Amino acid sequence: MSEEFTVLKHEVIYTGRVFRVERDEVRHRTGYRSVRECVVHDGGAVICPVFSNGDILLIRQYRYPVDRHILEFPAGKLQQDEPPAECATRELEEETGYRATRLIGLGSMYTTPGYSSEVLYLFAACELEAGKQNLESGEESITTIRVPFPEAEEMVKDGRIMDGKTIAALYRAKLLPEIAGRQR
Numbered sequence: 001m002s003e004e005f006t007v008l009k010h011e012v013i014y015t016g017r018v019f020r021v022e023r024d025e026v027r028h029r030t031g032y033r034s035v036r037e038c039v040v041h042d043g044g045a046v047i048c049p050v051f052s053n054g055d056i057l058l059i060r061q062y063r064y065p066v067d068r069h070i071l072e073f074p075a076g077k078l079q080q081d082e083p084p085a086e087c088a089t090r091e092l093e094e095e096t097g098y099r100a101t102r103l104i105g106l107g108s109m110y111t112t113p114g115y116s117s118e119v120l121y122l123f124a125a126c127e128l129e130a131g132k133q134n135l136e137s138g139e140e141s142i143t144t145i146r147v148p149f150p151e152a153e154e155m156v157k158d159g160r161i162m163d164g165k166t167i168a169a170l171y172r173a174k175l176l177p178e179i180a181g182r183q184r
Contacts, residue, residue, distance in 0.1 A: 004029055005036075013037075018077065019118075041118035045088035046075040046165045048106070048173040049098055049125045056152050056170070057128075058145045058161075059095055071145065071155065072163040073170075075120070084108075084121035092125050096144050097133040100125035106172035111164065122169040124179060149174070 009025040019041040027033050049057035058071045076091035078084065085103055093099055106122035135142055147155070152170055155161040161170075173179050 039116040041116055042078050043119040044075055044077045045084045045091060045121045045123060046073050046169045047088045047092045047123050047125050048073050048169040049092060049096060049128055050173060050179055051128055054149050055146050056149055057096055060143045060145055062141050070163055071161050072166040075165060088123040093131060094134045094136060095142055097131045098128045099131055101127035104176065106169060109168050120165050122172050124173045124176060
């Protein structure tokens with residue numbers, strides 16, 4: 001697996017629709033033995049939609065694991081062999097109805113590297129054109145909320161936005177000169 005560990009035993013514990021769980025018995029290069037459990041995930045794309053005046057678009061979506069509606073950016077899981085930019089384009093339109101003339105890569109991030117392989121690719125969507133939402137089954141409760149960029153930052157500060165991928169994409173987008181100049 002790496003220079004750090006030798007895998008002594010590997011097993012797939014669970015395979016689901018979104019991820020699989022693997023369990024490895026490993027020996028560290030120093031001789032220490034342990035068990036590592038990992039959630040293996042194909043990754044996804046997160047989109048920070050930015051309007052020409054600097055407003056951003058959030059979605060409000062019910063999330064079953066936390067049993068509440070949360071504010072977040074549109075995002076979705078990569079399909080097999082799908083380039084992240086294509087995933088971002090698809091998810092933006094599905095969840096918000098908007099299309100972006102410009103999609104700017106904001107880098108990538110690990111969501112929880114202590115137990116998951118998931119990598120999220122972050123994008124800013126600019127020059128937005130309105131269209132029609134094309135929600136997937138189970139996403140019918142998604143609504144969109146347009147807010148000024150500084151208000152989104154306040155929402156992070158006061159806990160109205162708690163989603164890590166949204167916070168990361170918001171602040172990565174803020175670093176872009178073309179977006180930083182639009183913030184009011």
